[in-house]
Amino acid sequence: MGNTKQITVKTNQWVIDKVLTSKARYLVLKGGGSSGKSNGAFLKIVLRVLSEPKQRILVVRKVASTLKESCYKDIETHINEMGLNYRFTFYSQPLRIKDNFNGNEILFAGLDDVERLKSIKGISSIMIEEASEIDEHDFMQLDLRLRDRNPNYKQIILAFNPVSEDLWIKKYFFDVRNPKADLVETTFLNNAFLDKDSREVLEKEMKKSKHYYQVYALGEWGTPDTSGLFYNQFDLDKHVRDNGEADYDPDKHIYLSWDFNVLPSVSLLVSQLSDDGRELRIVDEVHLPYPNNNTLHIVQEFKRRYSGHTAGITYCGDPSGKNQGTTTNAGFNNYTIIKEELLEFYPIDRVQSKHPSVQQRGLFINSIFESNYQGLNIIINKKCKKLIEDLSFQKQSNTGKDKSKVKDRNTGQSWERYGHFSDAFDYLTTVLFAVEFDIFQRGKRAFTYELGYHEISSRYAF
Incomplete structure (x- = not known):
């Protein structure tokens, strides 16, 4: 096959079955803490950049300053764990990761950085991390941005915790089934790489807060406090x-x-x-x-x-x-x-x-x-x-x-x-x-990326 490189990646089985295979316009990842939903999305982004032509994927959060130590760092970790950092250049001003072999890019922007967003053209797909922090108007504007011609499928990935049943995401994707959306729901119980100690800590600590346990352990929609107060436990x-x-x-x-x-x-x-x-x-x-x-x-x-x-x-x-x-x-x-x-x-x-x-x-x-x-x-x-x-x-x-x-x-x-x-x-x-x-x-430690669930080989040729 000439100059090709095959890699074997290990990840949660549901990531392989539901995330990597999805080509829907919207891929909605609803999950509790440490479920691995964001890591699955980042893995998909990296694999698409490596294996598909003309990829210019935009990763966004509500606030630009939160990107470097979260999404950018996690994607860089994926690339390093694959042993492929030699083919990428990592830029910090502005945040950007470029595949030098094929010219594909991963771009990062906060919704609070309007000028940065305006300057980004030719987007092929978008990921919204912590999508529960943005409002429906933000989402609609991003959806409108994803209209450039591209030989590959266009997709918006939304990763979020179901912190409130009043979230616009629930009404938009869950209350009425959207035929253009693939929905994936997970909790930390679906994360095969969360060690026993961390799992036990999560189970113990989450039970101390009914709302937190409901959202982050069970992955259920959070019920807002009837008083509508942010500090509802202050006495x-x-x-x-x-x-x-x-x-x-x-x-x-x-x-x-x-x-x-x-x-x-x-x-x-x-x-x-x-x-x-x-x-x-x-x-x-x-x-x-x-x-x-x-x-x-x-x-x-x-x-x-x-x-x-x-x-x-x-x-x-x-x-x-x-x-x-x-x-x-x-x-x-x-x-x-x-x-x-x-x-x-x-x-x-x-x-x-x-x-x-x-x-x-x-x-x-x-x-x-x-x-x-x-x-x-x-x-x-x-x-x-x-x-x-x-x-x-x-x-x-x-x-x-x-x-x-x-x-x-x-x-x-x-x-x-x-x-x-x-x-x-x-x-x-x-x-x-x-x-x-x-x-x-x-949990007890930060969730570190690890590839693997069963010994399932997913090969991508470059």
């Missing part, structure tokens, strides 16, 4: 303190968390940990009215309140605060301002590289509130009124938090009424309890 009596338990302790390290929505104000939470590191104590919040509702004035107000603190400071918060243009000070971003202002405290930077999934962090925090997940606890000082208001009244939407806005009758300006302090709270919790958050999402 004022259980989690708010006015008896000194959540007061500032000058001998303990301080953890700061930021959210940078200027209207109505930049938001800052001040917190500490218990001696064993299992209890998060929110001791204070900082926000200022116009014209001091910006990062510089907020951090200066913090310094005024805690000028004598000597036990060290760590800061985290909204990852977008590291982008240029998030502050009016030319040449700076929010975190350069914070770092310079806090130099006397020798601050430690623990800002995440990407936003944690809104739905995942909500489920995680609710599990702590409900049942002290992994022995964790959260208490909040009664004076943190803005945070308590957020946790009490933040509504949920199909894709996470309801970001409805209110309008000031006098100024005409609009802003989100809730969500600023709770976003800072989410970042803080997922940073300080990062190990437990990872366990909650994936």
Whole structure:
């Protein structure tokens, strides 16, 4: 056959039977945590790029910053595990993977990066990772993009967790059977490569949260809380303190968390940990009215309140605060301002590289509130009124938090009424309890790609 290379890939049997063979316009992968649905989709993308001509496959998520450490890294792992990295070039600016042997490409874009999406032409297929995070309008726009001429079949792959029965995906593909769609439903029980220990951890931990177990263990549609609240397990009596338990302790390290929505104000939470590191104590919040509702004035107000603190400071918060243009000070971003202002405290930077999934962090925090997940606890000082208001009244939407806005009758300006302090709270919790958050999402360890179920040989010639 000349210069050909045969590879034998091992994967879950259902991936071979239902994913690799599907040529439907829509391939819908509904599954719980660690089911292997995304890995199956990534495997298909790599095999199509290797074996079919004129492939230019687009991989998208709601937020562009989440792509590099998720989809891009996972696809790169597939290629490396196959021993085929020698024929690919991996680009980081912008994210792109190119097969140098045939010119095929895998492109990556976030739906929040409109200019990047507009610049991408000639798409042959699309994968939407975490499709539950996008809305129906986003999907329709992507569907319209997939219309260029191509000798191969065009397909949109949607991979998602069934976090709510109100998801548009349920109505679009499941309530009424779409003849152009192949539906694949899996849970971690269908993943032959999940080791026994991880399986047992998942079974044990998922049972601690009824909603999480329903969605991620059973793969059933999540039922929204009847109150429609995002933090549906938050309890004022259980989690708010006015008896000194959540007061500032000058001998303990301080953890700061930021959210940078200027209207109505930049938001800052001040917190500490218990001696064993299992209890998060929110001791204070900082926000200022116009014209001091910006990062510089907020951090200066913090310094005024805690000028004598000597036990060290760590800061985290909204990852977008590291982008240029998030502050009016030319040449700076929010975190350069914070770092310079806090130099006397020798601050430690623990800002995440990407936003944690809104739905995942909500489920995680609710599990702590409900049942002290992994022995964790959260208490909040009664004076943190803005945070308590957020946790009490933040509504949920199909894709996470309801970001409805209110309008000031006098100024005409609009802003989100809730969500600023709770976003800072989410970042803080997922940073300080990062190990437990990872366990909650994936099991004891991250699911690593492995090819094989039975010794079934799928050969592709290149």
